Amino acid sequence: MRFTRFLPWLCILGSVVTQAELVSMDESSMESVSGQTGIGVNIDKLVSIGSITYSDDDGTSGGNLAFSNIKIGHPDDVANQMAFSQHLVNVDGTGGLFIDSLFEPTRIQVGGISVGSHIGLRSMGEFIFDFEGTNLLQIGGTTPTGYLISSETHFTNVSTMWTTNGNTLRMDNMTIDSVLTDAVFEEKLIDATTIGLVIDIPSYEAAVSIGNVCFTATACDANSSFGSFDSSLALVNSQLQIRGGGREGHGITMNMVFEFDDTVNASGDGNYAAYTDEDTIKFAKMSGSTTVTGFTFDIGTAEANIGDHIATQFDRLQGSLTIGDISIAGNSIGALALTYDFSDGTHDSVLYQNKRFIAPGVAFAGQDFAADTVLVNAGFDSDLANFYSKVDNTSDGISLYSEWHLTASATYTDDGNPFILHNYTGYGSGYVTLDVRSGDQSIDSSNSLTDGFLAIGIRDFKVNYEFDGFKATDTSNQLQSGYEFLGISPDARFTLNAGVEIRSGGASGAGVTFDGDVFVTEGNFAVTKSILNYEDGNDTNDRAIGVYLDGVEFEYHFRDVTLDVDTQGIQLVLGEMWASYTIGDVRFGDRDTGDSLGALVIQTYQSGSTVSINGGGAGTQCVSGSGSDSATCEASGGYWVDGGTQGLTIASKSILNQRSGAKENSATWETNRSGGINTGTAMKLDNIYTSDGYDDTSNAFGVQSSMSVDIAKVRVLKKDTGLDGNGVNGSEGDELITDGTGGSYTYITAPTDADKANRPDALVLTNNVQVKELNIDQVQMLHHSSGSTDTMLNGIKLQNLNMTSTLSVTPIR
């Protein structure tokens, strides 16, 4: 075995000043140590290191990773004021070496991190870690070899800062508590021939709390923060294997297993993570395990757009994650279970691997994108050029190249009723850039000139995914769609370019504010699909047909979008939003070659629209009948749907503005084209807008809708007498009753109450739409060949609509 060549102290250019003295141990520390006396060491630290360089350059591959301008000292003046720590060292007769440490306020600062040819030109920015607290480290021996290590850490007043180009993203008011128990560090065989460092972790607990996240170099103001985060996670039976040698030449390779300790889920939140603004989003009672094999760390060179980089990649990451309860503002959505397998995969002769390259600087800075014909033809180049004009090729930041290939499934459980998103495959690649900017560099000139923000650039991000459909109750059950009604495409391919700004502070106090320009090109989205030959046992025979939106270009601009969490749930206020969706062809059949219905162009322009998302569904209701309880409802000829207490409710208000310049709400359907868009004959619903019912000026109500999503048992009646598609016999009007697992079923003419308890699970959508007034100025016929326009209708007004609907979605049997 050959460990990677470390050159850790290659270039120590600064100075290191420490002062140490021996002190006696205090009583509290001594109490945990038996039979020995110890020594105490006080250290005043003022450390300055010019740079530390790690290199895996072996002459044929690899490069340097440099950490520069490293300082350790007091947070008040890291360059000149010492940080104090006290360490009590003892040797126990049975437990081994104890080091009981007390850290007074200390700052660890890395001035820059850079790679390869970037070194000296640009970096990932400056990173600062402030902390104070205690650590008790116990190191003993174990049999047959190795070290037995336990550690208990309690840090308070922790802050982290990431600074690029003088602008800082800060997390403060943090606490970190962790307990590592009886970890075994051992050098041993990790496969037939390779020796590595193996760390067995029988138990590890960590609780992290982040009080504020903001864009200031000084302490955050809680009212202009993102909010607070906290988590508590416990692991058992976990292991890390580390060996020398990377994917290319020198480097580091790791295998890892992590398993949640689900015994902590027996009471309270167990393993959880939470975000709190005015109220809380919580992921509680988490369990599952993840295995990572062949994770490698190398220094890569000359990636086409980001240059030299840190290269990370894994052969496989597979596992499961169950979130036992997801809640918003105390209202439960239900449980979510994910299984995932990130492994290499080939699609259309292209190999997709799971890797991430990380480079310093902001790739694409200062570019005009004139060479990207897709972007230029779509007219998006100027927006992206504007976003990247705020930085240049010397700017600090982080540039990422990501490539992935994933298969997965997800099970959402609402009040004990599972609903499965079956057989997901996703893959793609693309670039992301991250840097912190000052307010005067915003794409929105109306923003504060002083408040900093996180700038996220997304470039040439090619996304592909598909899933088979939904299954109720169990994966052995029949495939169905239903995603159409949730606005989810079951099969999508698109390229994403975007410039997004994220600020701290929401509409009220803490929260998040977004501005951005998002561009989707080369898009193909399935609206609905069927998979032919799905159940013949041979996947290679599968062929999807459906209704596809082909040649999609989607331009989406949003300003001053705020996100808050309050007692009513997640609140999104959309500020101003304008968008254009161009669908080249609505295809029936094959996604690329199916018969086309023509083109669609939809433009939207909204201000002050809102979206509210909360836990809890529609509760109980009588469908197709009347009555306030099950017996009355069933007696009236209807059926009782009990949505339980869990579920999801999404309420929205869409305020459609009248046309302003090029911004408008309209929908155009075009056929008989001689070329692309605007070469044929089109019907246009022109200047669609809402108002409050009595004139064209008041516009505060918009289109308001509330949709609740539940998984619940519903009545399904047989449509025809005879065998159904699964060979089950019954008469028209008989009710489908399952065996209780949702698998096999029979048709029963007069089901008992016991039978009705075994009705099939369904996706139940309960919706209410209200409109005071929705206007369409004109319905026009556009003759692009001659340039003439005819008016078909001179106006349409929809007033006083209050429509409630309940829809249950089950497979076709």
Place this chain on the structure above:
Amino acid sequence: MRSNLLILLLLVPTYSLALEAMTEDALESVSGQNGVQLSGELTFNENGGPLLSSDVGNVDPDGAGAMIATWGTCDEKIAGSVDRCGARLAVELNDNGGWVAWDELTGSVSFEGLTLRTREITTTDSFGGDETSADGKAVLEIGLPSQVKFKNFAYDVVTSSTGRPTDTGYSQQTRYGIEFNGTVNLEGNLLVFPTGAP
């Protein structure tokens, strides 16, 4: 995106439609593919819409009598204090001309067994011989529900001098009114597919 899809579905049926009876062969081919069976209920203005009698601008049509406003709840309409509580869809055919409206829409419609899926037409289908020329064509198949129940489903077809019933100079003539109660039996499928030049 959801709003896009809804608009798309509204547009699709206007293009090309056909009705067919579903054969046993066709039923057997349904298994294991995809698609959905839908059951549900639509209710319009069960007790009125979002326009309230207390709204500014919600005027009494003639300013006399017990009526206090044009729009209000259905209870207020029954009590005679407002003129209307249903939904209204008005269309102006000619510039500065009159309006045709689907007015005072209220009531509910429920159905069980509506199916929706995409499939390919094959020569085993029966379209009076047309299935041969359409062999292999993909269609959106809407399987009609066996029964559709109407409960107090009512509307008027009217002609109106203005788009809004609160506009100055408003007058309206009801051409006819409909109220449905009962059950309609439906059978067959609606096939939607593109034809012509896109």
